Amino acid sequence: MSDDGADAAPPPDRAHAEWLDALAAGEGFALVCPRGHGSLPPRRVCPECGSSDLSREALDETGTVETYSVVHVPSPRFADDAPYVSAVVDFGPTRLTGVLRGGDETDGPPAVDTGDAVAADVGERATDGERLVVFRPAGGD
């Protein structure tokens, strides 16, 4: 039995790391079952219907912000990132949850609203350099 202390780094997960690699390369994907339910790896079966027939489907290049929050009180992993914008974004076959960043990181959290168009990428936490899903404003308004 290990000491599951708050400072312990989360365990590595290869499927998640490879999914982040793909997202960073502009090849973000979801796992989709024949009935169209999208989910993120690692998956053996569809979490909605149990189908084991999962295939990769590309995420939409541009997503829509469905909800967001400006987080002022962070967990220790995000101590130097706060305040930051946490957001849930619809990318077609699935939604992604991540941090919305503007063009200039020194300007504080960017203005955001539901319905905004954003693109997904992989960035680093300011606090410890760990990778995370980030969103950046897409073209248009």
Place this chain on the structure above:
Amino acid sequence: MTDVRVAGVGLTPFGSHPERTGRDLFAEAALRAFEDAAVDRADVEELNYGNFMGALAEHQGHQAPLMAEAAGVRCPATRYESACASAGVAVREAVRTVAAGDADVVLAGGMERMTNLPTDEVTEGLAIAADDLFEARAGVTFPGAYALMATAYFDAYGGTRADLAHVASKNHANAVPNEYAQYRKEVSVDEALDAPPVAEPLHLYDACPITDGASALVLVSEEYAAEHDLDAPVAVTGTGQGTDRMALGDREHLARTPAADAAADAAYADAGVEPGDVDVAEVHDCFTIAEVLALESLGLFEPGEGIAAAREGVTTADGDLPVNLSGGLKAKGHPVGATGGSQIAELTRLLRGDHPNSGHVSDAEVGVTHNAGGTVASAVVHVLEVAE
């Protein structure tokens, strides 16, 4: 199937207990429950104990045998963990065990120690109730998750921070006379609005405090209560539980809580009552928006209408449907693994007439409790009725 009676309830004062271990907190709650029940602890056949983060907070796993010792019982003892619904599921399994005739007396409840950790470590501890890969690592905190739900709610149905401030103000007012409550002081709507932000649109007074505390219930069969001439007028007549996708972003609707819908439907069906029969409710208001979502899942308000309930005075102490007369998690406090048990303890006292706020619900016959884990990936609902 037999009726399940609440023979006795016990709580510690909720708040900060920096020099007391979890085992001492649960011992106090259990002692009070046995005194209240007038049941011989040797008759206890099972202990169902809820705890969420004891491994982090006290470096203590395997807590159930420890708590059996603390309560002075020797019987099969099991720890239940479903984040903030840990005690709810512990109580639910106790109710099912007694209802099925597998035991006549079960001790159920829970304990959480939190204030001995720095705030950032509590924030991290609570964040482990979210999906680690796709939420916690992506910046979702516990208040942040409910903030995402609040933004989605406002976007879908309307509502403002002022509506939420009315929920906070109501629950703080309810806690003032409650001797077990952590914050027995009134908070005005303006004070709530002016408090610093935690995760917008949620500010300090939208959030429950960090709390140490324990709860214990002695649940018995109707037959045992009759044989031992117990004063146990309140019955748990319905229990229900629901589970949803772990991550908020994987839910079909970001401002609804289907796990609680399912738990409520099952509990009402079990009890043979309808939402319209409910006279009083204790719901899981870890954040003000959570109370709104709970009221809608319980069928007490239509989706989009729960937001105005406190502001319009429907759910205040003098309203038609008082909600969180205990002060709720918001002001009474939220020792995570104890909360589901404390809600039933408070509702039992309200229905028996020995709660400081019982006067607001003197004619009440049907009450409901709603206990949620994470962003309501887990939910437990119980129906309590005055049986005699």
